[in-house]
Amino acid sequence: MTHDECIEVARGLAPLLTDRAREAEIARQPLDEVIEAVRASGLFSMMVPKQYGGYELDVDTFFEVVLILSAADPAMGWIIGFYIEHAFWLAAFPDEVQDEVYGDADHVLAPVALNIAGGTATPVDGGYKVTGRWSWGTGIVHSTWVVAGCMAMDAAGGASPMMFLLPRHDVDAIDTWHIAGMCGTGSQDFAIDDVFVPTNRAVSFLALLDGSSGMTDRYDAPLYSMPLIPILSFAAGLPCLGAARSACAAFADQVKSKIEATGAVKGEGNFSRIAEASLSIDTAELLMRDVLADMMLRRGDASTEERSTWASKVTHAVFMCRDATQTIASLVGASGAMLDNPIQRCARDVSTASNHVIFERESRYGDYARQLFGQPTTNQIV
Numbered sequence: 001m002t003h004d005e006c007i008e009v010a011r012g013l014a015p016l017l018t019d020r021a022r023e024a025e026i027a028r029q030p031l032d033e034v035i036e037a038v039r040a041s042g043l044f045s046m047m048v049p050k051q052y053g054g055y056e057l058d059v060d061t062f063f064e065v066v067l068i069l070s071a072a073d074p075a076m077g078w079i080i081g082f083y084i085e086h087a088f089w090l091a092a093f094p095d096e097v098q099d100e101v102y103g104d105a106d107h108v109l110a111p112v113a114l115n116i117a118g119g120t121a122t123p124v125d126g127g128y129k130v131t132g133r134w135s136w137g138t139g140i141v142h143s144t145w146v147v148a149g150c151m152a153m154d155a156a157g158g159a160s161p162m163m164f165l166l167p168r169h170d171v172d173a174i175d176t177w178h179i180a181g182m183c184g185t186g187s188q189d190f191a192i193d194d195v196f197v198p199t200n201r202a203v204s205f206l207a208l209l210d211g212s213s214g215m216t217d218r219y220d221a222p223l224y225s226m227p228l229i230p231i232l233s234f235a236a237g238l239p240c241l242g243a244a245r246s247a248c249a250a251f252a253d254q255v256k257s258k259i260e261a262t263g264a265v266k267g268e269g270n271f272s273r274i275a276e277a278s279l280s281i282d283t284a285e286l287l288m289r290d291v292l293a294d295m296m297l298r299r300g301d302a303s304t305e306e307r308s309t310w311a312s313k314v315t316h317a318v319f320m321c322r323d324a325t326q327t328i329a330s331l332v333g334a335s336g337a338m339l340d341n342p343i344q345r346c347a348r349d350v351s352t353a354s355n356h357v358i359f360e361r362e363s364r365y366g367d368y369a370r371q372l373f374g375q376p377t378t379n380q381i382v
Helices: 002-027 032-041 058-074 073-089 095-104 204-209 228-262 268-301 305-332 342-353 361-372
Strands: 121-125 125-135 147-151 159-167 170-174 187-199 202-204
Touching: 002 032, 002 058, 002 073, 032 073, 032 305, 058 073, 058 228, 058 268, 073 147, 073 159, 073 228, 073 342, 121 159, 121 187, 125 147, 125 159, 159 187, 159 204, 202 204, 204 228, 228 268, 228 305, 228 342, 268 305, 305 342, 305 361
Parallel strands: 121 147
Antiparallel strands: 121 125, 125 187, 147 159, 159 202, 170 187
């Protein structure tokens, strides 16, 4: 599919996501019907290499699609966006591994657990024995493969962060997903117990960060020259923007409905606060789009400092969205506390999503200030 076709497909899927959002929240996981609809739509193949039937579409397509889906349902925008983005991670593995993973399929559904401290890998003949337990297994419910990050030990007693790829049957899902927001993502814990992983299914996490994993040698498409972390920032950040957009639109609809029913305008004293919240959401989107434009221009040539600035700006946009959504939720009235009110769900979703490790505000803001003062940045996840 092309850029424009993906956007049209996303718009076509949006009503289904909105209609099923409450059911997914109650189920505490993505609905089979929704996942199958996305499979049929072809969107999961967006970042898959063409040799496996994918489209190799760039980050601007990803941005628009995930934002459309997130405005329909932030939780499903989150899960679908991460499924799409995780194909980018898989492109870092050797050809023979990707041949095995994709087989005859044009996409793979695979969670990626970034919490490196979750497990350890001990070297053995031909590979590693991996053991651990990971939280935030976004995508584990419908997955076919799993990527788990952990510290790989070496013979000298040292350790380095690695990402390990395992088939789903080697992983045990643990239903821990009782949470206030992003309920519909079903991001359960998962465990791996002393499972052998061959050497070619292990990739250095640092190589993923600095672009030295060999991805650009395998593929010519502009997508694969992008740094990983900025794409991850959008996968986690766009659902926050989508939640804020959705809350603002729902608020307007509910107020207009009350005006039509009563013929009177109430709460005009809050209009300035709603306007401020709406303008903050618009500003957050402009900030994200500014980062997107700079990413498309600089790609892998961006310096560590430039990538740090992108992360700080996206983080700031995310918290603008969170604050604006909470303002809207505080002004909607008692009906806003009902669990089936989309404003209430958006407020909980954005509050939860903004806690992703990529948006560690003190670190991101601290590094932004350090650059103002000509000091080196400290957060290496850029």
